[in-house]
Amino acid sequence: MLDLVNQKIISELKKNSRISWGELSGIVGISRQALKKRIERLEYKRHIMGYTIITSHEAAHETSSVQAFLKIRFSKGNDCFKLSRILQSYDNVVASWAITGDWDNIILVRASSMEKVSEMREIIVQTGGIDEIETDTVLNELYPTQTKPI
DSSP: OOOHHHHHHHHHHHHOTTOOHHHHHHHHTSOHHHHHHHHHHHHHTTSSOOOOOOOHHHHHHHTOOEEEEEEEEEOTTOOHHHHHHHHTTOTTEEEEEEOSSSOSEEEEEEESSHHHHHHHHHHHHHTSOEEEEEEEEOSOOSSOOOOOOO
16 A cells, blocks of 8 residues: 555656656655655555656547447458558557457447547448447546556
C-alpha cells in the first residue's frame, strides 16, 4: 500500500513525467533528496515502471468524444489480418482483436463525432468480405483504456 506522498508523486508524474524534481518536491512537500529516494524506491518496487510522452496524435484520442466497438463477421475467405493491415493507417482505430464466438473481429474506434464513427464503419464495409457489422457505442468509460502490465 502506498502512502499519500507516494500516491501524490505518482499522480503528478502521470500528469507530467518531465516535471523537474524541484517543482515536484515543492508540490508534494518533501525535499529533493527525499523525493529522489522515494522515486528510486517506487521504481525498484515496480510501482513506477517507466516514463513516457504523449504525442499530439494520442492527445487527440484523449479528447475524442465518442468511442465505439465495431463487431465484424467475415465472409468465407476473408480474415481479420487482411482488414488489420488496411486499418493500421487510420488514426481513429485504437485497437483490433480477433475473437472467438459469434463475431470474428472487434475494433475499437475513437472519434470526435458519431458521424466520424459512421465514416469509419463505411470504410470497413467497403473493404469487402464482410457479412455483418454491428456498432456498439460506449456510453460511459468506467475504467480508462490504457496499456497496463500483466
